[in-house]
Amino acid sequence: MLLDHWHSSQGWKRRWEDVDLLLLTAPIVLTLIGTVAIFSTDYQSNQTNWVQHLIMGAVGVGCVWFMKRIQYERLQNWHWIIYGLTNCALLAVLFFGTRALGAERWLNLFGFYLQPSEFAKVSVIISLSAVLKDHPIEHPAHMVRVLAVVAPPMALILLQPNLGTALVFGAITTGMLYWAGASLGWLILLISPIVGAILHNFSLPIWYGWVVGMGITAWMSLPWFRLLAVVLTLVVNLVAGHIGNFLWGLLHDYQKQRLLLFLDPTQDPLGGGYHLIQSRIAIGSGKLFGKGLLNGTQTQLSFIPEQHTDFIFSAIGEEMGFVGCAIVLSLFFLLCCRLLFIANQAKDNFGSLLSIGVFSFILFQAFVNIGMNIGIAPVTGIPLPWLSYGRSAMIANFLAIAIVESVVANRRIIRF
Secondary structure, three states: OHHHHHHHHHHHHHHHHHOOHHHHHHHHHHHHHHHHHHHHHHHOOOOOHHHHHHHHHHHHHHHHHHHOOOOHHHHHHHHHHHHHHHHHHHHHHHHHOEEEOOEEEEEEEOOEEEOHHHHHHHHHHHHHHHHHHHOOOOOHHHHHHHHHHHHHHHHHHHOOOOHHHHHHHHHHHHHHHHHOOOOHHHHHHHHHHHHHHHHHHHOHHHHHHHHHHHHHHHHHHOHHHHHHHHHHHHHHHHHHHHOHHHHHHHOOHHHHHHHHHHHOHHHOOOOOOHHHHHHHHHHHHOOOOOOOOOOOHHHHOOOOOOOOOOOHHHHHHHHHHHHHHHHHHHHHHHHHHHHHHHHHHOOOHHHHHHHHHHHHHHHHHHHHHHHHHHOOOOOOOOOOOOOOOOHHHHHHHHHHHHHHHHHHHOOOOOOO
């Protein structure tokens, strides 16, 4: 009996040894900080979003504990099934989705509102890792295979419309392509038509400089057919610039407003620019140590609508001050550094790519969300991982961590 107890304790010890504590601790601490901040935003309205946030965090930790015991290599055999189910769910949103704030993004499953686009991030990371594992990027044409994988879910998300999440897909794809061997020049050329179309509408001199710069990039990055590459790059960017007005017309009115007001929110201080102005006021008024929990005027008087979601960082800045913001930024920094370390130490390309995909989407979402809270990025509706309220997002974020925990737990097995 004592022997059985010893084996049991040794089993639990091994399970704890397999857990990457920093990788798990950082999201848990961020979740707790988010719970406190959401509690503060709920206080005056007597809502209980903070309770649901905490419960979903606990469920997410349970997912990590369960998933880390499964060998991540098994995902290679199931990735197309996961990918297909994800696209079916995204398609169902277009026909049966629940509309809110001008978009259809949720499926009502027996009273639980599921947001498939959040889980699609994890699904795409798995599929891209499986594809790139066997087919590294050794030539610009090899990127077409990857774009073909990411295009269907990205298009379905744009149709909801959900531009913010579509941008996250772009960040995931870019990061994984670079890790799989694509040169920085190839990636710049890949996104150059989109950037050119945007610049053409804002500043012609900068646009001309961009087109010339892309020609130089093509000359340096594509040595196989330099002259043809330069000509094609110039033509594509020139055409993209001139059809910029058409692409602008494809955006919804609220998306256009967000981009314009990002440049100057004072154009509509009581309308579309209101969030940006009030968020900056809230963060700035927090100073070094903040006004204290439940003492933030912008937060408690609800000057920032829906503050518990996209603008939760402003509540942290106001009531916890620069110190609170620095802690949040430090946790994201440590988490991203750890993901990079795991990507380098993984036993195979599949595990390495999984880690870098999770790194890409966490870094991008944190940068853009915090950026829009302090006024250096447009409002895109991208949540702050583990801090913004969102049940589907919370579970999806922890599932992503769970997969990387599995990479850590199985890295000791060396294959030749």
